[in-house]
Amino acid sequence: MTIHTSTDLRTTFLFPGQGGYDSDALRMAMEKYPQVQRVFERIDAETMSLFSRRISDVLLGARPTDLRELLDDDAWASQVAIYAAGLAAYEILDAQGVRPDVLVGHSLGEITALVAAGAFSVEDGVRIVAQRVAVIQRQNGVEGRMVALSADADRSRRLLDLLDDPMLAVATENHDEQTVVSGPGKTLDRVIAIAGQLGIGAIEIDAPFPFHTPALAPAVPEFAAYVSKLDQHPLQRLVYSPILQRYYEPDDALADRLAEHFVTPVRFAAAIRHLQAAGVDTFVEAGGRAALSKLVVRLTKGSDVRALPSLTVDGDGGLALDATLRVLRDAGLAGVAGAPGLAELLAPTVPADVFEAYWAEHGDEVLRRIADDLDGFTPEPAGTGRPSAQTPSPGTEATAPAAPAPAAPAPSSPVPSSPVPSSPVPSSPAPSAEAPDRTEIHSELRTLYAEALEYPEEVFEDGVQLEAELGVDSVKQVELLSRASKRYGLPTREAGFRLENYNTMDKIVDFVVAELSGRETVAAG
Template identity: 25%
Template structure:
């Protein structure tokens, strides 16, 4: 399976998003609790029971979507655990993609999108900016009309190249309306979007200095897998590239169609949407129908995913190579770590006995086809700690071992203190 993960942006929110995951998975519940703590308000209640009018406001929609995507991603890593070849996020979703790829701590990402949402909402007076979806006409005609009618006082530009059938324009309300009227006269279908500002346009430029200053407060890491940039449809993974691309994205168009074309050329066969709704799944059908796409938010898609390509991978003997769990990684670390303790009694009690117990547990899990529970993961980590202490492994090496395990399996949110 050549996999890309997709992360949606604004427009995917709905009342009740994330609730089914919180009801079933401890990791999703922890994700929302962490978000509530960082943001200083009850985001969980807003996402589960709030009015859609409030949830659609940019300052709430952005943290909400990031949190739901992170919760779903953590469940995906626990249940399936296959690393993607690429990640691709639409607008705000690029920050979700970066965070899930290990480039940014979730807590820091929450602060960034909270600030981003507020700045976007405050940059223009209410009603000054808007966006419209255009279909039924070639994008070159749309670009030409925007260029012809755009002026310093009445700005209108293409903000999203979503698919061959859909282009979004953004700018001053009157200018967007004028371009829409011209395009309708030429046979286009124009739909006004329910948004609070003119995103991905030069009208967002005043917020760039404040947003840049906000990004400068945080530490970024190299990505565990490449993220494809909205602004140029090119993958990146170095930490030094992240901020510049997020800043450019504020006033430059989202080149989604080009991004999908890029992953087509790279041989991507499957995509999984990690977030609410099926917006990006639907766009994939329009851009690259040969790429089989699932929405992890939909239970029927999750079932199809496990019964389809994952079952085939298992039969082909490749799933064991792709899927790593806390238990299997703890077992591997226990046997591959150098021993510095030659006391036979201590070695028996601290290494051999706990290792054999966890190995037996893993054999049962493998036979039943189950993933380890939270308590079983904790047992495996306790076993590894006993092994490392008994083998007299230096503390810094112990910490590296634990960090590698939780980062690789996407469970660092569940075991924050284990390497302390």
């Protein structure tokens, strides 16, 4: 990986550490963005293996669970929750076309940043987070807390010097008026008392252990040994470490660097100032709450820097991520970048926001498919009536019946409304020799939809409402209907096709049956 020069940088993702979890915001994101469920499916598999519990059951069950409750639960739950929320936010932003130039993590968030950059798999990220907790728990006598002081790092160190406790340390330097100290609980009680006498505010941080303190030194070698056994991959994105105060290099032994985090402070303020000087003007917080984005606002006050939250509830009770994406699109940092007019060309009747969401999630896949099709495409000789490159080999079923070649050039067909290009097929299917079996098609479609959505087949009864009852959003419905069309070799849908007219299973089955029968489809409104 080539280390960027300062002129290359503009956008940074920030991954929070302790406190970076907002239950309500995560639930809102789960309902709207499919990336959340996909991230949790992968993480659930690991937490089941490690703890016999699915973290999604803990976080997204019938009753909301806040961070304080998670801290009262097993220590791993709060740490995996923060990691999962950060990764989910990253995947949503990435699917929306936001491409960060550099990733930054705050303490625990540095693990999330390295996973997002490709250094470790999502599953290994869970293992690292869980082991980070386990090795600390195995150190007898490690007891302590973390407290935020409303003072700069120098003043905070002078306060700590008064107590002369070697296990007491400055853990994070957030900005000129906030420093987090870490150490034994009894000693921190004295720190809070002295701070009160000096007029320094003190607030306890929601953290299960006294991170970034010499008290954790015995855990360092065990943790490094564990992480060193995991597969480390080349970084696909630039990652800047507020702990190391530098970018990660290709030859870094990440097991050793992550182990050093136990005893080394987080100099977040210095990191933000370095990145701003390097040209970054947009900081997007990828994770719960908005603590880091608020810190950036304070650290860059008076500049034109943007600091944007994601998985937090805004002042109007909505998901802050939605407004953040609008800001990023307006700035040209998100959306269907580089493809002006694409929606008008491929899907003129599909709402712009639906197409943007679809293309952000599936655009790369669609483009790869087109490239693969073109690689193997050989036009048939004139007069064959088949635009497709491939002649089916014996025993292979063609995707659609061939249509006779027109005697003269056909008029331009309507622009297709589906955002999914399909392999070339005739403009209309030839009438079937016999009527298609509706029961058989219903059974096949139930299987197709069930496998794609990971639902039981029995839920796809004729009258079931896909969105209202099963929560299948319009983007996913477009994808599923395109899969069904491909499965039966149906023609590309013409302009005027309205997805809302096919919102139940029976209407989709009727649509497929009608198309296979060569009849014009009429759907109920």
